[in-house]
Amino acid sequence: MNILILGSGGRESAFAWKISQSEKCSKLFIAPGNAGTSAYGKNVNLKPTDFEGIKKFVLGNAVKMVLVGPEEPLVKGIHDYFLADEELRRIPVIGPQSEGAKLEGSKDFSKKFMMKHGIPTAAFKTFTKANLQEGFKYLESQKLPIVLKADGLAGGKGVLICTTLKEAQQELQQMLQADKFGEAGSKVIIEQFLEGIELSVFVLTDGNSYKILPEAKDYKRIGEGDTGLNTGGMGSVSPVPFADADFMRKVEERVILPTINGLKSDGIPYKGFIFIGLMNDAGNPYVIEYNVRMGDPETESVIPRIESDFVDLLLGVAEGNLDQKELIVSEKIATTIMLVAGGYPGEYLKGRGITGIDNVRHSIVFHAGTESDNGVIKSAGGRVLAITSLKDTLFDSVQTATADAGRIYYDGRYFRHDIGQDLFP
Structure with a gap:
């Protein structure tokens, strides 16, 4: 096909x-x-x-x-x-209809969905320009740090973690009155800050049955040691050592099943991926957010671990018989390291010629922000290349991906050298 x-x-x-x-x-x-x-x-x-x-x-x-x-x-x-x-109607689309896509398209919708279906998440309240003063008062009653989220899609930039009351109130005003995130910030969710370790769990569903794909941990900060500005993701590792069988059982029982059943009971058809951003708080899962597609760079770590025919799984979604398909996952460990452009995540360099991709022997090179200019590969985005190594041990996977990332060069190239090292025993 x-x-x-x-x-x-x-x-x-x-x-x-x-x-x-x-x-x-x-x-x-x-x-x-x-x-x-x-x-x-x-x-x-x-x-x-x-x-x-x-x-x-x-x-x-x-x-x-x-x-x-x-x-x-x-x-x-x-x-x-x-x-x-x-x-077109007989041609299957892998991805939810717009009502299901609200799980990502509206933070307010997704939080209310979680509360309705008893899915563990942080306490929250939603505010608009009309009740800004109430938002200020609500902030005064909350523990710090506090999280502010733009309701709509904001290109991954609509989440702020504020450490002082003054900062939180200023940011709330900027979002609601000064249109800091445009239409995406016309509603703002004020949310309790969750402590713990983050991870991403991915589910593929035909609307009734589901398969839990390999989980992953991604690294959002630009600087080593998880410092500096947030990015779209500087790397990822799959599987996640702390997501053991007991924790994943809790995720399935407390999060995945109520999500699938909640969509069904609300009459929301859903065929595609559900990305569940989780916080592991003392062994208990809390949902930070839903996405309605696979994550990036987590996909570059998750997909290489799937040994089954991926098209067959997608056909299971399209035909509504996913429960009859086999999901085989490799025991190997995947580490992905993102090579980004100079200046990223701010204003970054573009159009820089890339060399050394052919020198990578032990990893897979996934292109992200690249273009071909008369046969010359050049950088065209903030995140340029993803280097994924699949090995028997976490140490070998991390070391190989890091070494292979270093074999590629372009003007302004930058990558973190510590991806996955926090997971070493």
């Missing part, structure tokens, strides 16, 4: 790498893709939110499945668009 992946980052590179290995895939297209995805399929110059352009391409190229990488087309309703079109 012909398959179309929507997106252009490291996540989509990992999807393309894995799907291209399946005998069930005849032709693979990636829209728009990047300089690396062209090794696995054909890049198509289409934006993931250009629904009419996607329709024309899908019909013109006999595409029989669409896998949506990023959240924006899902929140904007690409799945609904397909279902509403007579010519």
Whole structure:
């Protein structure tokens, strides 16, 4: 079958790498893709939110499945668009309809969903410009630090952790009155700060049954030792040593089952991935957030550990028989290190020629923000390349990925040398 992946980052590179290995895939297209995805399929110059352009391409190229990488087309309703079109409705879209995508598209919606279905999460309250003064008073009654979250999609920048009351009140005012995050911040969730260790759990569901994919831990801060500004992710490790069988049993019983059953009882159809950002607080899981797609860079660690035919799993989602599919997960450990552009996560360098990719022998190189300029691979995004090593031990995985990251060069190249080291016994 012909398959179309929507997106252009490291996540989509990992999807393309894995799907291209399946005998069930005849032709693979990636829209728009990047300089690396062209090794696995054909890049198509289409934006993931250009629904009419996607329709024309899908019909013109006999595409029989669409896998949506990023959240924006899902929140904007690409799945609904397909279902509403007579010519497209039989072509499965892997990713929820817009109602289900609210789990990521609206923090207020997702928090209320969790409270309704008894899913453990931090205490919260939502405020708008109309009740800003109430928000100030609410902050006065809360323990510090405190978390402020823009309700809508804010490009990963809409979450602030405030350590003083003055800072929290100023930021709340900036978000609600000064449109710091635009329309995304028209509602702000004030949330209790959770202590513990974060991890990401990924679920694939056909709306009834589900498979728990490998979990991962990602590293958000730009600086070593988890210092500096937040980023889209500087690396990840899978599996996570502290997510043992007992903890994962709690995650399934307290979080995953109530989430799947809650969607069903609320009449929200859901076919696709659920990314559950969790805090491990003294052995108990609390949900920080939902995403309605796979994470990045976690995907680059999770996908290489899946040994089953990935297309077969996606067909299980499309056909509603995921429970009949087999998920085989490697016991090996994957470490992913992101190479980023100079200046990232602020204003960063672009268009820098990349050398040394061919020197990587023991890891997989997933392209993230790259482009091909007359055959020369150049940087085109903040996060440029993801280097993933799959080894028998955590130490070997971390050491190999770090060494291979160092074999690649471009002007302004930067990566963290400590990814995964906090997990060493």
